Amino acid sequence: MDISWYLVLSALLFAIGAGGVLIRRSPLVILLCLELMLNAGNLALVAFARQHGDQDGQVFALIVMVVAACEVVVGLGLIVAMFRRRLPLNVDEMRDLRG
């Protein structure tokens, strides 16, 4: 398969993730859509690593996975904190900085 197929697939997955972030209101689902976008970026990185015959892109993808894990941990911590304080789990109602 040509590398361009992987890149177009990566663009499609990124667009689906971006659309999800814009449509959905639940912060949990928005985090899931961010995961979709990060994974689309990972697919492009690994595809470019294959194109160059170089493993640096794969290391980059691994580091992106680490950063994504950190983002998940902090984001889920925020959601749990919101739930404990009986705040609405809806990003439109959470637009004020002071709760």
Next chain:
Amino acid sequence: MVAVAFFAGAIGAVAGAIGVIALRNPFYSVLALVVHLVALAGLFLLLYAQFVAAAQVVVYAGAVMVLYVFVAAYVGAVEEPIWEPIPGQRFLAPLLAVALFVELSIAILGTALSSIDTEGPTVPAGFGSPEAIGNLLLERFLIVFEAASMLLLVAAVGAIVLAGRPSPGGSSASRPGTAGEEGS
């Protein structure tokens, strides 16, 4: 054979991604994301990224998704209101996503990089194996590796601070320093 595997993985990945944004229950969205991640790991294998594929399944589809499932079960099903604060958002948002896809596709297919229309060079045996990636991480990218471990530590501490049990005294800010400032 490679084309069949690619399209199977691609269909799985796209179906999982659509499931994430289309399913109403967040619990099912998480399960759809697991499907997406496993399909993506298959695509990584096709690109000779064995270690990244293994890490994807073990770390992502395993550990991170367990965290998501736990929080989804803890929070429970959140009902999304039909009320729209921004008029036309449900119409404009998919339009923007489609525009983004078209734009990215034009950028990819119209590029002057001629080598993206090939399968890539033949790679030596052991390309993307744990041994090769480990050598790179501990020699050439050692600083990046250490920075990643530090970032994980900071994230773990931050999660504990954020989601830690608030003290029984105040309902809002939980830590003694901020509570004193609020009282004054």
